[in-house]
Amino acid sequence: MAKIVVFGASGKAGKQIAAVAEARGHEVTRIGRDPGVQAAAEVAAGYDVAVSSVADLSRDPAEFYREAAHALVASGVGRIIVVGIYTLLETAPGVRVIDGPDFPDEHKPFCLGHAAGVEVLAGSEADWLVMSPSGNFGGTSTGGYRLAPVDPADELTYEDFAVAVVDEIDNPAHRRTQIGVASA
Helix, strand or coil: CEEEEEEEECCCCHHHHHHHHHHCEEEEEEEECCCHHHHHHHCCCCCCEECCCCCCCCHHHHHHHHHHHHHHHCCCCCCCEEEEEEEHHHHEEEEEECCCCCCCHHHHHHHHHHHHHHHHHCCCCCCCEEEEEEEECCCCCCCCCEEECCCCEECCCCCHHHHHHHHHCCCCCCCEEEHHHHCC
16 A cells, blocks of 8 residues: 555546545545645655646746646655646657647647656656656546557546556556556
């Protein structure tokens, strides 16, 4: 049994992740907007795993995600799992979806904000993993999932994603990278 703190537990992904972890017997602390992930350095200290499923659309995305990542790293938590976005997955070595010539400019700030948080994690010594849908959240739960390369047509339900996240907590198989997940 792991001691897990879920930041963003009032949101769609965080709520499902916390529920699956609790159902498996883990000790789960749910954190919503208050005090928020910025308090991770204090709140997550002593936990085995911190899951970050947060967004603050009222703030500059790069500032918000950098601050969140710094707080998670500073907590000294055993493992950090961040809910990411598919636009940062690679379509070819070193080429992310966001780097494509047709990627809409209006979506870049939010996506690059996520990337700034990942850069903080990558520059740390922390044990981290970014788990992203390989496409979009949606569809009907299949009760299963698969690891998948980026495919905007893929769908992933919050329920299936939660199972993938908690499976990774129970049996860590990926470290210091980003992976894509789709419903099976």
